[in-house]
Amino acid sequence: MVRERLGATGARPSTDDIVHVLHQAIVRGLLAPGLALRQDELAALFQVSKIPVREALRTLEAQGFVELQLNRGAIVRPLTLAQLRDAFDLRLMIEPHLMRTAAPRLTSAMLDEAEALIQAMDDAADAWRFSECNTRFHDLLYAAADLPLSRNILTLLQGHIQRMSFMQLSLAGFNRSSNEDHRTIVAACRTGDGQAAAQAVEAHVQSVRDIVLALYLRHHADTD
Numbered sequence: 001m002v003r004e005r006l007g008a009t010g011a012r013p014s015t016d017d018i019v020h021v022l023h024q025a026i027v028r029g030l031l032a033p034g035l036a037l038r039q040d041e042l043a044a045l046f047q048v049s050k051i052p053v054r055e056a057l058r059t060l061e062a063q064g065f066v067e068l069q070l071n072r073g074a075i076v077r078p079l080t081l082a083q084l085r086d087a088f089d090l091r092l093m094i095e096p097h098l099m100r101t102a103a104p105r106l107t108s109a110m111l112d113e114a115e116a117l118i119q120a121m122d123d124a125a126d127a128w129r130f131s132e133c134n135t136r137f138h139d140l141l142y143a144a145a146d147l148p149l150s151r152n153i154l155t156l157l158q159g160h161i162q163r164m165s166f167m168q169l170s171l172a173g174f175n176r177s178s179n180e181d182h183r184t185i186v187a188a189c190r191t192g193d194g195q196a197a198a199q200a201v202e203a204h205v206q207s208v209r210d211i212v213l214a215l216y217l218r219h220h221a222d223t224d
Contacts, residue, residue, distance in 0.1 A: 012047065012048060013046045013047075013048055013052070014052065015052040015055045015056050015059070017046075018042070018046055018048070018052055018053060018056035019056045019059050019060060021046075022037070022042075022056060022057075022060060022065075022066075023060065023063070023065060023159060026060075026065050026066075026076055026163070027159055027162050027163045027166060028128055028166060029166065031076050032076060033076050033077070033078035033079065034075055034076060034078055035075060035076045036073060036074070036075055037057065037066065037073065037074040037075065037076065038073060039053050039054060039057070039073065039074075057074045060074075061074070063156075063159060064077060064083075064160065065077055065159065079160075079163065079164070079216070081213070081216060081217070081220075083160070084164065084212060084213060084216060085213070087157055087160050087161065087164065088205065088208075088209040088212075088213075090153070090157060091154075091157065091161065091205050091209075092202060092205050092206070092209075094150050094153055094154050094157075095138070095142070095154070095201050095202075095205055096198035096199070096201050096202045096205075097147075097150060097198070098141075098142040098145045098147060098150055098151065098154070099141065099142065099145075099185070099189075099194070099197045099198045099200075099201040100194040100195060100197065100198035101145040101146075101147060101194065102141055102142055102143070102144040102145035102189075102194075102197075103188065103189045103192060103193065103194040103196075103197035103198070104192045104194055105144040105145070105146075106141065106144050106189050110140060110141075110144065111186055111189055111190060113140060114137055114140055114141060114182075114186050114189075115186055117133050117136055117137040117140070118137065118179055118182045118183060118186070120133045121133045121134060121137070121179050121182070122179060127166055128166065131162055131166050134178075134182075135158065135161075135162055137182060141185070141189065142154070164208075164212050178204065178207065178208060181200070181203065181204035181207060182204070184200045184203075184204075185197060185200045185201055185204060187200075188200045
């Protein structure tokens with residue numbers, strides 16, 4: 001992932017690069033909840049001093065992905081049931097509002113691009129590729145709303161949403177059932193009916209919420 005971020009340039013990673021790589025590793029589940037993140041080991045991995053590593057961990061703490069414990073260093077912050085419920089409650093407030101506003105403004109070209117992303121999700125070889133396309137799909141549709149405050153709030157949630165989606169796809173054996181919801185959303189947008197599109201998004205988020213919460217409860221029951 002370090003090479004993926006920096007390419008073959010051999011450039012020394014910046015704090016932003018370290019944040020990006022660790023964020024992606026946490027979202028993908030490569031760094032498990034509760035795992036200790038040791039500054040000296042990370043500094044060696046990225047071939048930097050501890051200073052940018054420390055700054056990166058502080059940024060990730062502010063974003064809710066890392067917990068800095070007094071005299072104990074940093075750990076990957078677990079996803080809690082309360083956090084999951086809170087995030088979905090926020091999504092149910094924000095996403096239908098964005099979709100209701102965006103639907104009448106979406107062009108045929110935009111919706112064609114959205115359908116291409118649906119096909120890319122159908123063709124995705126793994127859960128991470130599906131999750132990336134899913135994020136791009138929703139970003140494309142909501143951008144037309146031109147509601148920067150709502151989108152900024154959703155952006156703050158985005159990493160956690162992606163983490164939830166990846167957990168859903170991974171624990172459920174990576175299925176593409178939610179793609180039918182995406183087709184329903186695009187079909188509603190084709191009519192320009194903002195309310196129908198908003199209802200389709202609300203139903204989609206509720207469906208994902210039910211799956212994720214059930215998987216979370218089952219997974220934690222199995223590990224208790």
